[in-house]
Amino acid sequence: xxxxxxxxxxxxxxxxxxIAGLALFIAFYAGAITMFEEPLQRWAxxxxxxxxxxxxxxxxDLVDKVLAAHPEARKSYRVHLAIGAEQPARVSWSTxxxxxPGITYFASLAPDGSLEVSTQQxxxxxxxxxxxHQQVGLPFEHEIAMxxxxxxxxxxxxxxxxxxxxxxxxxxxxxxALRFGKNLKRMWLDLHNVLxxxxxxxxxxxxxxxxxxxxxxxxxxxxxxxxxxxxxQVQREGPPRGGPPEAPPELAVxxxxxxxxxxxxxxxQQMPGFQLRTISYEYNAxxxxxxxxxxxxxxxxxxxxxxxxxxxDTRTGLITEGDYLPGKQGPxxxxxxxxxxxxxxxxxxxxxxxxxxxxxLAGAFLFYSGNLLWIESRRKKERKSGAVEQTRATRxxxxxxxxxxxxxIAGISVTIAAAKWLPAGLDNLASWHSRIYYAVFLLAxxxxxxxxxxxxxxxxxxxxxxxxxxxxxxxxxxxGAGEPRSDATLLVELVxxxxxxxxxxxxxxxxRRSVDGPRDSIWSATKxxxxxx
Amino acid sequence: MSDKELTSxxxxxxxxxxxxxxxxxxxxxxxxxAALFSRGDSYFTAQGQMAMWLSSPxxxxxxxxxxxxxxxxxxxTWLAAANLIAWSLYFGIRQLMS
Numbered sequence: 001x002x003x004x005x006x007x008x009x010x011x012x013x014x015x016x017x018x019i020a021g022l023a024l025f026i027a028f029y030a031g032a033i034t035m036f037e038e039p040l041q042r043w044a045x046x047x048x049x050x051x052x053x054x055x056x057x058x059x060x061d062l063v064d065k066v067l068a069a070h071p072e073a074r075k076s077y078r079v080h081l082a083i084g085a086e087q088p089a090r091v092s093w094s095t096x097x098x099x100x101p102g103i104t105y106f107a108s109l110a111p112d113g114s115l116e117v118s119t120q121q122x123x124x125x126x127x128x129x130x131x132x133h134q135q136v137g138l139p140f141e142h143e144i145a146m147x148x149x150x151x152x153x154x155x156x157x158x159x160x161x162x163x164x165x166x167x168x169x170x171x172x173x174x175x176x177a178l179r180f181g182k183n184l185k186r187m188w189l190d191l192h193n194v195l196x197x198x199x200x201x202x203x204x205x206x207x208x209x210x211x212x213x214x215x216x217x218x219x220x221x222x223x224x225x226x227x228x229x230x231x232x233q234v235q236r237e238g239p240p241r242g243g244p245p246e247a248p249p250e251l252a253v254x255x256x257x258x259x260x261x262x263x264x265x266x267x268x269q270q271m272p273g274f275q276l277r278t279i280s281y282e283y284n285a286x287x288x289x290x291x292x293x294x295x296x297x298x299x300x301x302x303x304x305x306x307x308x309x310x311x312x313d314t315r316t317g318l319i320t321e322g323d324y325l326p327g328k329q330g331p332x333x334x335x336x337x338x339x340x341x342x343x344x345x346x347x348x349x350x351x352x353x354x355x356x357x358x359x360x361l362a363g364a365f366l367f368y369s370g371n372l373l374w375i376e377s378r379r380k381k382e383r384k385s386g387a388v389e390q391t392r393a394t395r396x397x398x399x400x401x402x403x404x405x406x407x408x409i410a411g412i413s414v415t416i417a418a419a420k421w422l423p424a425g426l427d428n429l430a431s432w433h434s435r436i437y438y439a440v441f442l443l444a445x446x447x448x449x450x451x452x453x454x455x456x457x458x459x460x461x462x463x464x465x466x467x468x469x470x471x472x473x474x475x476x477x478x479x480g481a482g483e484p485r486s487d488a489t490l491l492v493e494l495v496x497x498x499x500x501x502x503x504x505x506x507x508x509x510x511x512r513r514s515v516d517g518p519r520d521s522i523w524s525a526t527k528x529x530x531x532x533x
Numbered sequence: 534m535s536d537k538e539l540t541s542x543x544x545x546x547x548x549x550x551x552x553x554x555x556x557x558x559x560x561x562x563x564x565x566x567a568a569l570f571s572r573g574d575s576y577f578t579a580q581g582q583m584a585m586w587l588s589s590p591x592x593x594x595x596x597x598x599x600x601x602x603x604x605x606x607x608x609x610t611w612l613a614a615a616n617l618i619a620w621s622l623y624f625g626i627r628q629l630m631s
Contacts, residue, residue, distance in 0.1 A: 009600065012544070159595050161593075208590055
């Protein structure tokens with residue numbers, strides 16, 4: 001390949017990489033953690049104050065009592081088949097609308113058969129990490145953060161193509177070479193190349209799907225505008241908004257719906273192998289009886305992060321809408337669902353989730369190593385042209401390359417641990433988790449900027465190790481001994497303990513390097529001390 | 534094909550062409566796909582969704598390869614020409630299908 005092409009694309013790769021790299025680190029680190037959103041939610045959620053859920057056969061008794069005492073639940077209530085700390089009751093309902101959700105209520109039956117209702121919410125820390133992932137860590141409104149994320153996703157796509165073009169000429173020579181030795185830049189480059197190339201399909205998938213997640217509304221609007229050119233306009237009149245809310249339906253009407261156990265049986269007959277998780281019973285004057293079902297099937301990828309969706313007739317149990325249900329889709333819908341599934345890694349069960357977790361962490365490391373390479377190559381040029389001091393740009397970027405990733409790691413760990421310590425009755429737990437994350441994150445970034453890359457590198461790695469160790473420590477100290485243990489919560493603790501140990505090892509290595517490493521490196525603490533002295 | 538070496542200097546001319554004209558080209562191509570395969574008036578059919586999903590790979594390819602153009606002016610000219618062809622194709626097919 002012509003060298004001028006490679007040179008051009010090397011420039012492109014460096015610049016898009018340096019602009020998008022830190023945001024992508026946050027997206028990938030947080031994204032790797034969302035692979036275990038459900039275990040994390042279970043770990044973080046407080047023990048319910050409700051009595052154990054009634055069996056499915058006894059659920060009609062609970063439903064009758066809920067509907068009699070809480071008419072607002074008659075229009076829509078949910079029956080859950082998978083119950084744990086993250087979903088603490090057999091029956092739940094919510095006030096408000098889909099756009100403006102109100103309070104969610106959970107109900108159970110006391111041993112004497114009386115109705116118990118709780119508004120104690122499961123932890124929202126997993127959603128916070130999901131939002132950090134979706135918005136590449138930006139603390140803005142969704143509408144503002146998403147286009148920025150989309151722009152970063154487009155840069156990411158350019159970075160992938162330009163990186164491959166740079167690598168192509170020396171592919172055979174460099175691919176299996178991992179030259180650990182005197183030349184540290186060579187080693188980092190080899191590592192960056194091998195990681196990037198072997199996870200290339202994963203990165204292509206992530207870039208293309210993220211562009212869609214960011215811009216789907218804009219794409220749809222533009223396409224609809226084109227399709228409407230010259231077409232006869234059909235005026236669609238929706239139901240008048242803002243009218244008086246529909247009165248709750250009469251109890252006698254709702255009795256036409258099948259009891260949950262029978263409905264579950266009939267759905268199972270139509271979809272063998274489908275693991276049903278939630279059924280909603282809904283009724284309004286316009287649509288009559290209907291319901292939504294949620295669940296998964298490890299043999300298929302699904303449309304949501306962890307579940308597929310469908311509609312049933314709650315009087316007959318017939319599935320009326322299966323376009324988003326695993327195994328019920330036509331080829332076109334199955335193809336669309338597969339795009340979601342390859343982003344969420346929700347097919348094939350645990351092995352795929354673990355692979356996505358590893359690929360996500362490897363991706364985060366890829367962006368970190370890219371930043372290091374940018375700094376290293378700029379440093380060299382400066383030395384050749386005679387400059388002794390590193391430029392301010394190199395110093396600041398060096399500090400951010402340390403502060404942003406480690407701030408993100410420490411912030412996520414602390415806010416997860418805080419789930420066990422924040423009082424359960426606190427108003428707006430979600431915003432508390434958000435505040436804690438951004439406080440730790442900002443502190444780490446400021447620390448890195450103030451102390452410089454070399455010294456803060458080791459210090460912030462220790463901080464990240466300590467913050468991550470807080471997760472298993474929080475398990476041991478909070479809530480006392482009544483806490484039910486499960487594989488899911490053990491998984492969270494083991495992964496956190498392993499992460500903390502890894503960060504501590506890295507901290508020791510970074511400390512060694514800042515003392516013993518080459519003095520002209522930006523990672524050397526000896527030189528910067530000499531400069532200030 | 535060229536005696537002039539490719540550089541990254543005129544990146545803004547090329548990238549802006551790929552952002553603006555690349556997007557309209559993507560729109561023409563994906564709407565052509567929808568016109569060919571989508572049935573019914575709802576734009577949210579599976580085929581309609583597929584047309585929306587195709588926007589991402591097409592636009593990303595244009596953005597990634599636009600730096601092969603030798604100058605910003607070339608990028609704008611070629612992409613404008615491609616737009617003209619793609620939009621003619623789209624309206625032609627719509628005429629035929631109706």
